[in-house]
Amino acid sequence: MKKTVLSGIRSTGNLHLGNYLGALKNFTEMQYDYNCYFFIADYHSLTTHPDPKTLHLNVHNVLAEYLAAGIDPEVATIYVQSDLPQLPELYLLLNMHAYIGELERTASFKDKVRKHAENVNAGLLTYPVLMAADILIHRADYVPVGKDQDQHLEMTRKFARRFNNLYGVEFFPESQPFEEKKEMVKIPGLDGTGKMGKSEGNGIFLNDSDEAIRKKVMKAVTDSGPTVPDSPVSEGVQNIFTIMKYVSAPDTLAFFREQYANCSIRYGDLKKQLAEDIIQTIAPIRERINAIYHDEAYLARVTRQGAERAQASAEKTISAVRDIMGIRRFY
Ligand code: TRP
Numbered sequence: 001m002k003k004t005v006l007s008g009i010r011s012t013g014n015l016h017l018g019n020y021l022g023a024l025k026n027f028t029e030m031q032y033d034y035n036c037y038f039f040i041a042d043y044h045s046l047t048t049h050p051d052p053k054t055l056h057l058n059v060h061n062v063l064a065e066y067l068a069a070g071i072d073p074e075v076a077t078i079y080v081q082s083d084l085p086q087l088p089e090l091y092l093l094l095n096m097h098a099y100i101g102e103l104e105r106t107a108s109f110k111d112k113v114r115k116h117a118e119n120v121n122a123g124l125l126t127y128p129v130l131m132a133a134d135i136l137i138h139r140a141d142y143v144p145v146g147k148d149q150d151q152h153l154e155m156t157r158k159f160a161r162r163f164n165n166l167y168g169v170e171f172f173p174e175s176q177p178f179e180e181k182k183e184m185v186k187i188p189g190l191d192g193t194g195k196m197g198k199s200e201g202n203g204i205f206l207n208d209s210d211e212a213i214r215k216k217v218m219k220a221v222t223d224s225g226p227t228v229p230d231s232p233v234s235e236g237v238q239n240i241f242t243i244m245k246y247v248s249a250p251d252t253l254a255f256f257r258e259q260y261a262n263c264s265i266r267y268g269d270l271k272k273q274l275a276e277d278i279i280q281t282i283a284p285i286r287e288r289i290n291a292i293y294h295d296e297a298y299l300a301r302v303t304r305q306g307a308e309r310a311q312a313s314a315e316k317t318i319s320a321v322r323d324i325m326g327i328r329r330f331y
Contacts, residue, residue: 005034005178006140008041008081008131011058012049015065016203017278018187018196020285021246026144026180028070036076037138037310038066043081043088043130047123048112063299065206068288077313079306081134086314091126091133093321097162098129107151132156135175137314144178153177167324185246188239192221206286210279217275222267230261237267240274248277 007027015024030036040059059080071078081087103109103125113120123130131152135143136159143153153175160172186195189202196203204216221236233241237260244253252273259265292298322328 002033002035003141004037004138005030005142005144006037006039006135006138006175007144008039008044008134009062009066011040011042011045011055011062013198014061014205014207015069016196016198016205017243017247017282018203020069020206020282021187022185023144024066024069025185026182027066028072030144030178031072031076034142037140037313038071038076038078039081039084039134039310040066040079041081041134044127047121047127048116048119060293060299061207063303064289064293067292067302068285069206073302073306077306077309078302079310080303083303083307084137084310084314086311086318087130087133087137089318090137090314090321091130093325094129094133094136094159094163095126097166098126098159100125102155102158103128106155108148128152128155129159132159136160136172137317138310139171139173139317140175141173142178143175144180150177169324171320171324187246188242190216190220190236190239190243192234192236192239204278204282206282206289208282208286210283213279213282214275217271217278218268220271220274222271225265225267226260226263229263231263233260240270244274244277247281248273252277 027036027038040062042055042059045055045058063078063080066078067073106128108127109125112124128151131149132155135153135156143149143156145153157174160174163172164170188194189196189200190204191200191202194200194202204213208216220240222240223234223237241253241257244256256265256270256273
């Protein structure tokens with residue numbers, strides 16, 4: 001039996017080059033080895049961004065991007081969170097065994113309280129319970145998450161253990177973070193430090209136009225240039241070389257490294273080349289995103305099929321949970 005992997009995708013924000021070459025490459029490889037569920041977390045976005053004008057639009061965008069990037073709906077199950085009616089039921093039931101104290105101590109909750117004191121709603125407090133329900137509704141073995149989600153996954157295990165102990169069952173698994181076998185590709189930003197990210201404001205997005213990409217790359221942080229042969233490479237320049245490693249031909253990178261080593265490099269040329277190579281990488285995927293985005297029949301078919309598969313799995317879990325908890329119908 002294949003192990004089950006579940007991944008929740010934020011419904012706000014577009015994919016950038018770092019996501020595409022990093023996490024998404026792994027998702028598309030993973031889908032053949034595991035029983036994968038990918039869902040777009042639209043309920044979660046309501047805890048901070050309730051906006052009827054953009055909610056569906058965001059889901060639509062993210063869906064097109066993930067499909068275009070290579071998630072195969074015939075292989076993996078891709079669905080929208082709000083298409084799973086069993087999920088809010090499990091969320092309600094898990095809430096009965098989640099303590100206010102532990103929820104208030106969650107780092108992400110404390111952070112939101114600090115930043116948005118005017119909107120500390122119950123959905124925000126129970127965000128980890130909804131996330132646990134997402135994971136436990138399919139009794140997932142593994143969850144690929146970034147560091148910032150470790151505590152939420154820890155709480156999911158706590159809720160699962162508590163449920164099992166309380167009812168004397170071995171029902172929910174203790175879902176583990178999915179450890180990458182390979183080193184994860186990390187794409188740096190173009191602002192001289194750190195990695196590419198949405199919140200860092202240094203991202204090149206899959207829906208950026210060629211012109212926008214050129215502008216961003218030309219503004220990349222460099223330095224005043226090497227003056228002696230084989231001088232050490234500053235972080236900004238190293239970041240350009242690193243991105244080149246993933247988007248450019250090997251001899252292009254070798255050529256500029258050689259020029260750097262012998263001090264003849266011109267950063268303007270380096271950036272021009274990088275911009276064109278990023279465009280070569282992004283343009284086909286951008287076209288695919290666009291085509292999928294506008295193919296409403298395809299999206300309807302994919303999301304209906306995903307919802308049906310996810311519901312079948314969720315139904316098994318929720319009927320067992322009802323049974324364990326003693327919820328029974330008269331009819
Ligand atoms: N909280 C996750 C994030 O912000 C998104 C998410 C929601 C999720 N439910 C999940 C991730 C379940 C993994 C599993 O990125």
